[in-house]
Amino acid sequence: MVLMLAALAACADATPAASASSGAMRVVSLSPAITETLVELGLRDRLVGRTPWCQGVPGVPALGSMTEVDLERLTAAKPDLILLQRTAMGAPPGLREAAAERGWRVEEVACASLADVRTLEARVAGAVGVSASAAREAQWEQALRPLGTLSERSPTVLLLSAEPVMAIGNDAFLAQAWVAWGGVTSPATPGYPPMSLEDLFALRPRSILLIGACPSGATLEAACAQRSIAFECIEDGRLLRPGPALREGLGAWRESLEARAR
Amino acid sequence: MTLQAHDMSIRMGAFELGPVSVAFEPGRIHGVVGPNASGKTTLVRGLCGLQAIQSGAITLAGVPVHAMAAAERAARIAFVPQRPVMPPALRVGEVVALGRLRMRRDPQAVERSLRQVGLLEREMDRVDALSAGQSHRVAVARMLAQLAPTTQLVVLDEPTASLDPAWSASVGRLARACADRGCVVIVATHDFGFLGACCDQAILMAEGTVRALGPVATVANPESLSALFGAPFAWAHGIAAQPVAMPRW
């Protein structure tokens, strides 16, 4: 028991918290994507709390996640604004009541669709009360220009995970990017539907793209080879989160597709 | 004040007891004997209302025992089981005091009962630390603590099975004291010394039926007991005031 606790403690991040400059708005982000966006906007010093999964902001204490917050630690962080990723689950239990009582502002920020991600920066900037640069929009346009070569690979099943099989539904930003490039995705269902291998091949895809951990796709790759279905795996962390890095990830992916077409 | 069973029958799984019709007189000790699985325990449990009966009726001084409320039964009937359960972490004194659960608290009665079974100095010990014989004496003490002027029936199931001869004799004297208070006393036993020396009436059981009943001196003779158990019995002299039928080795 003691050893386990010690091991857990050793994993913890014990560097001192960076304090927000006095007077400036103190922001807690309960979403890795929003944290990245805040950093991108140059608001790193306003950040006084994050989730355990937010990377690149050492020294900012983890206070909770989309489903659970530690109200005591949140209070200690003295937030002015709490930014939440909008999910169907709503705010973590107790957060809204505590916020109403203590005068914290809670903003839910949608990050699900491609349009959400494209406007994320502007909306986060708006919530904090700063202005976003317009240059990014041009980079998004660049990254999402149509490619003429995807039709022969479609319909394509985009997978988030191979074991178990979890597809990327048609309302998710990656599927929408694929469509923006001129491709067709399957299945035509929202969310991230789990499916069996039988379901997967019943969709009769021309290609299957796994965007996640490639070693886990070995079995699926062999099954695709038997059925003459193109299988590809892209292991790029930037593609998995709806933050600003997604733009670069999509740009890089598009370039590799373009290069292959040439 | 008599205990009467009319056509009492009991079914427990495949085992059937009865129908049995017996009357038990107050002031007497009734010994129930019989081979293993002959129904002694079932009979005595049925008589004090602890075992549901299939048909018939049992009345104690005219009141059906199965219709008595819990408190009324505790006031009228005291019972010592064959294998008393000793709950963990309860003390000897506490378990004995449970005999007076539905009565006025009476530390002196508890103390007196403990002294009668020789466990007064163990009053504060945990009952789960006692030996089998001591546990049995605790159960006897609880029965003694439960005795009240209202008590009409005292039932002891194998009271001497785990006791040494000295304590067996003591239990015999305690049973006699109960009978002298005017209670009906029923003892299921395999102890023929106890039967011969302490009991007034004998009830011979086999295969769920009563084979014979009457005064110990006439019913519990070597012939009938040999037939009942399928083992030789003989008169033994010097055990009690009168000869006692004992198993022969």
Added chain:
Amino acid sequence: MRSARGWIALLVIAVACVAARLLVARSLDGTLQLGWQADAAAWRLGAVTSGAAAGAALALSGLLLQSMLRNPLASPFVLGLSGGAQAAMTLAALLAWKAGAQVSPAASVVVGCAGSMVALLLCIAFGRSRERGLDPVSLVLAGVVVAAMLGAVATLCEWMLPPSERAAVHAWGLGRVPEAPSTALLVALLLVLGVAAVGAWSGGRALDAMQLSDDEARAVGVPLAGMRWSIVLGASALAAAATALCGPLAFVGLVAPHAARGLLGGAHRQTVPATLLVGAALLVLADATRAIIPVEGGRLPVGVVCALAGGPAFLMLLRRGAVGAWRA
């Protein structure tokens, strides 16, 4: 004399546990912080109240079950009462969502109580044989199976819920001591706890007698059937109310009665209040531990702490012989 010493020890332990939750925390920079903090006071008091009430309820439920069933391993978690409450409440949430309604806190406690009772009655029905009555091992095995089946029901209902409802149900299922408890749930829990505690204490001597064999208990005047139904209802309501507030928590209900008996003996007039106090202290301590373990997860589920700390504590009790078996 011994009992006075036991009570003093118990009170010191309970005060220390509450003090630990109120005064010790991990600050945002990861260091341990000692002292009263006005800012956090409301949260800490809320957590102590929830934890103490739920811990006491689970402990009393465990004590009633152990005494009634004469089984040292009986507890609301082992016999599936917590799982039954969880399954029933999750099912209620699912049905309510389908009907476009909400389950009120009082309704969820009632539904949970029904689930707990079903679990307990199933355990008793399958844990007993005609010949030997309630067999301790069969009872616990029945509990394991019933708890597993009800766990599957809870998982199924949770899985059928839309994502909008699922996360809250899932987080609750892991066990947590809320620092901002729902007033209605807390009031329901305190009400159930109050009634059950007064009932158990005033029936303390009958509970003592219930630990004897059925025959002995009846012989000294325990109305067994009535007592049993009251305990089935009471233990279920306690487990359900605690589960509604904090989720299903293991071991508190198992360990607390043993610890209380070890300190103050087995007579229920002492054991009932002692068990309440030990249970309250244990869950508050588990929550205090959770609050100071620096895990990078925002919030460690208290159910994990209970299981990790309660398991060894039970094994230690077992080793020291405190888990007295009911001897025949």
